[in-house]
Amino acid sequence: MLMKNLSEFRKFLHSHPELSGNENNTKDAVLRFISEFSKGKPIFSIYKNIGENSLALIIDSNNSGKNVVIRADLDALPIDENIFSPYSSTIKGVSHKCGHDGHTAILTGLALELSENLINIGKVMLLFQSAEETGEGAEKVLEDKVFIDFNPDFIFGFHNLPEKPLNKLYFKYDTFAMxxxxxxxxxxxxxxxxxxxxxxxxxxxxxxxxxxxxxxxxxxxxxxxxxxxxxxxxxxxxxxxxxxxxxxxxxxxxxxxxxxxxxxxxxxxxxxxxxxxxxxxxxxxxxxxxxxPSTVNNHLAVEMLINNADNNMFDYEILDSPFRWSEDFGHYLKNIPGAYFGIGAGENCPPLHSPDYDFPDEIIDNSVKYLKTLVLSVCR
Missing domain, CATH: 3.30.70.360 (Alpha-Beta Plaits)
Incomplete structure (x- = not known):
């Protein structure tokens, strides 16, 4: 799995943004990319409309163990793009100004890594969630029978953080986002x-x-x-x-x-x-x-994030204060032990939701590696 392919995939998603609840083409693009670059027989059970419009890929080891969810968001924003590049948004008034194109590329890369590095125990759900920006997607997923039957033991999510050093991980006990x-x-x-x-x-x-x-x-x-x-x-x-x-x-x-x-x-x-x-x-x-809701991290889940970073020599920082922005990931954390963490997008990266923001492809590879080691630390 080549980093260059994931970067090109991210730029494709950037060019074709879709607003909350309308991410059908984005989901199809994820499945096409995985089909093209995965080696051997697909190992995923695919659910294209979990929570109405989210996508879930489930890997089952068929051995008892912990069930883990890794979630990324799919949707773009109703913002005109202020960047002129070969991969600028082709949809007037819609663009990826929160980096969900990058988050989707990271989770897609994790899917390819896990297809080559099989889990031995438990189950993993890779959740490509719709409608984060409007606060509607998580609640709908939580009500879906597929998600209920999966019965997660832990759930983890992540977000890129502009104005933070590139690839540095950011963890926080208790409230991560307001x-x-x-x-x-x-x-x-x-x-x-x-x-x-x-x-x-x-x-x-x-x-x-x-x-x-x-x-x-x-x-x-x-x-x-x-x-x-x-x-x-x-x-x-x-x-x-x-x-x-x-x-x-x-x-x-x-x-x-x-x-x-x-x-x-x-x-x-x-x-x-x-x-x-x-x-x-x-x-x-x-x-x-x-x-x-506030995004309140579970202490044990935060310890899992920190231990994984320590064991695999990832650079990180433990935050003292929560971020002022909000995340519908908080709905999951009201029901399931888990944690949300940040990934530094570069100190010169423009702020989220600004017209000149663009997701930095340089953090895709490190993020995929971190999530792979996190999953395998629980399910192997």
């Missing part, structure tokens, strides 16, 4: 003629009060109780100079170290909104969207 949710506050008033605003209920003052009130919640930024509230979008009424606004929306992203603290923030915002809307004679609705 809980988050999108929140829409819908203010309901009454429109009127702009010449007679007193006959309506305009939410403009309430919006300004809400912004100030919610902003004060962000003051508590200790390591143990970290809150981050980001205002995303605000709108008021319609673009009509003759009409006083009768409605408005505030869109926020909320982040916290734990699910419990995120819930406290939501309750506080609900209390503030209730008070301000009552004072201003407004109705309101709160709507949550794209909710992610």
């Amino acid at each position: 809980a988050s949710t999108g929140l829409i506050i819908k203010l309901i008033g009454k429109s009127s003629h702009a010449a007679e605003p007193e006959k309506g209920i305009n939410p403009a003052v309430a919006i300004s009060e809400l912004i100030k009130g919610i902003d004060k919640i962000k003051n508590n930024n200790t390591i143990n109780d970290f809150a981050l509230i980001t205002f995303i979008h605000i709108n008021l009424g319609e673009k009509s100079f003759g009409t006083s606004a009768g409605s408005g929306n505030i869109m926020l992203t909320l982040r916290a170290n734990t699910d419990e603290y995120l819930e406290k923030i939501l309750k506080k915002i609900n209390s503030i909104t209730t008070s301000i809307c009552k004072k201003n004679n407004l109705g309101f609705e709160l709507e949550l969207t794209e909710t992610f």
